[in-house]
Structures are given as C-alpha cells and as structure tokens.
Amino acid sequence: MAKTVFIGVGHGGSDPGACANSLIERDVNLIMAVTCYNVLTKHGVNAILSRWNNTESDTIYEEVQEENAARPDVAFEIHNNAGGGDGSEFYYYSGDPNGKRLAELCKKHTEAIGQNSRKVIAGDQFIWINSTVATAVLCEGFFLDNAADKQIADTVAEQEKFGEAYAKAILEYLGIAYKEPSGNSGGSNSGSSGDLMRVQVGAFRGRKNAENLVKELKAKGYNAIIK
Ligand SMILES: [Zn+2]
CATH class of the missing domain: 3.40.630.40 (Zn-dependent exopeptidases)
Structure with a gap:
C-alpha cells in the first residue's frame, strides 16, 4: 500500500x-x-x-x-x-x-x-x-x-x-529508493531516437504573466522554464 x-x-x-x-x-x-x-x-x-x-x-x-x-x-x-x-x-x-x-x-x-x-x-x-x-x-x-x-x-x-x-x-x-528525474534535460533520455519533443504552452508580453504560468505548471509537476 x-x-x-x-x-x-x-x-x-x-x-x-x-x-x-x-x-x-x-x-x-x-x-x-x-x-x-x-x-x-x-x-x-x-x-x-x-x-x-x-x-x-x-x-x-x-x-x-x-x-x-x-x-x-x-x-x-x-x-x-x-x-x-x-x-x-x-x-x-x-x-x-x-x-x-x-x-x-x-x-x-x-x-x-x-x-x-x-x-x-x-x-x-x-x-x-x-x-x-x-x-x-x-x-x-x-x-x-x-x-x-x-x-x-x-x-x-x-x-x-x-x-x-x-x-x-x-x-x-x-525505504523508497530515490530516482533522478529523467527525460526533461536530454541527459538521461530513455527514448530510442534521442530527439526531445519540446512543448510550448504560451508566450507573454508581461513577464509576470509568464512567471504565473510557470508557477502553475510547476505546481502540477512540469519542469517549466521561461526562455
Ligand atoms: Zn514559520
């Protein structure tokens, strides 16, 4: 359990x-x-x-x-x-x-x-x-x-x-073994082709709005960044 x-x-x-x-x-x-x-x-x-x-x-x-x-x-x-x-x-x-x-x-x-x-x-x-x-x-x-x-x-x-x-x-x-996260930085990609599919979810003029979306995505467990 x-x-x-x-x-x-x-x-x-x-x-x-x-x-x-x-x-x-x-x-x-x-x-x-x-x-x-x-x-x-x-x-x-x-x-x-x-x-x-x-x-x-x-x-x-x-x-x-x-x-x-x-x-x-x-x-x-x-x-x-x-x-x-x-x-x-x-x-x-x-x-x-x-x-x-x-x-x-x-x-x-x-x-x-x-x-x-x-x-x-x-x-x-x-x-x-x-x-x-x-x-x-x-x-x-x-x-x-x-x-x-x-x-x-x-x-x-x-x-x-x-x-x-x-x-x-x-x-x-x-007593649960820690596993490094994989598949989001290219280093330990487990896919066979080696090509990473990037997903873009939005572009904003105001930095605050971008930061809010990153915060929301992070809260859901995604490794979001502002570029
Ligand atoms: Zn306190």
Whole structure:
C-alpha cells in the first residue's frame, strides 16, 4: 500500500510568517512544499499538502486536524526562520525515535545541498509535534535574515532544492529508493531516437504573466522554464 505523507505548509493568507530581505516565509514555505510534494508523488507516495496557494489562511490548528484525519505515515511541517541564527533546525517528538531518525535524514540531505545544521532536537513545545499522531518533523530550513543562509536559499531554484532534499529524506526514511528525474534535460533520455519533443504552452508580453504560468505548471509537476 502506498505510504501517505501529510505536508503542512507553514503560515498562509494574512499570516506571512517571518519576513526579511524581501523574502516572505509563507511564500518560501509553499515553494519548498510543492517541490517536496512533486518528488514524493513521482515516487508513488500519496502526498497531501495543507494549502496550494498563498492567499488562503491555514492555521496550525486546521493543519493538525487535516493531518490527523488523513492518518499519514509521516507528518511533515515546513517553515523557515528569522531572528539572527544561521542554519537549519529539525524538530521531532522526544518519545519518537522514528521522528528523530527522519529529522537526522533531513539534516543529511540539506547538508548535501550546502546548508549547515544548527540543531536536530526534540521540539515537544510545538503544536505540530505534540498534537499530531503520526511520526512528526518540523523543519526550519534557513534564516531569511542571515546573509550566509540567504546566499543558498533566496531564489526559487534554491528553495526548490530544499524541497527536493526534504523529499529525499522522507523517501529514505520510508525505504523508497530515490530516482533522478529523467527525460526533461536530454541527459538521461530513455527514448530510442534521442530527439526531445519540446512543448510550448504560451508566450507573454508581461513577464509576470509568464512567471504565473510557470508557477502553475510547476505546481502540477512540469519542469517549466521561461526562455
Ligand atoms: Zn514559520
């Protein structure tokens, strides 16, 4: 049976979370979460996101309720930080060795993309950790207000790397082998002719419109780019 992973996307709507250096935590959390969702889904995991846009409000209480109703194998909450620190933080429930293992895997896979670890520690004080029934981890990927963190996390592509790292951690935790995506960059094309068929979906005069379409396509799992 497919494993289920519930991904809580921190903050939302009128609650922006941390804000610094023109970055809004609410928006960054969603980019990481959608990427994580896409990678998990491609590996046969039944992934669920607590929200799909930045306009709806999504309180921690609603998230926990949805998460417990879904009865997932993993309850994964995505946040980012501010307040003067440097590096990632991963929290788990003190009485759950599985949560600790998943948090340590998050550290391993975010270190692999260049992020330093600040702490992997019990976080029983967090609602996400103490109110979810499933094995739970809460991530604080990087500090929006830290110069070193900003260097590796202030673009959408870099934030997607965090989402990918989280997915790799979850897959390893679940015992599912990670497979590199194929067929969209020409490198590992499995077709016989070697010719790539490119599909164009629109051209815009306004960059914002192009960016919106890319965002929409990415949310659906396509590897869209602006040229
Ligand atoms: Zn937050």
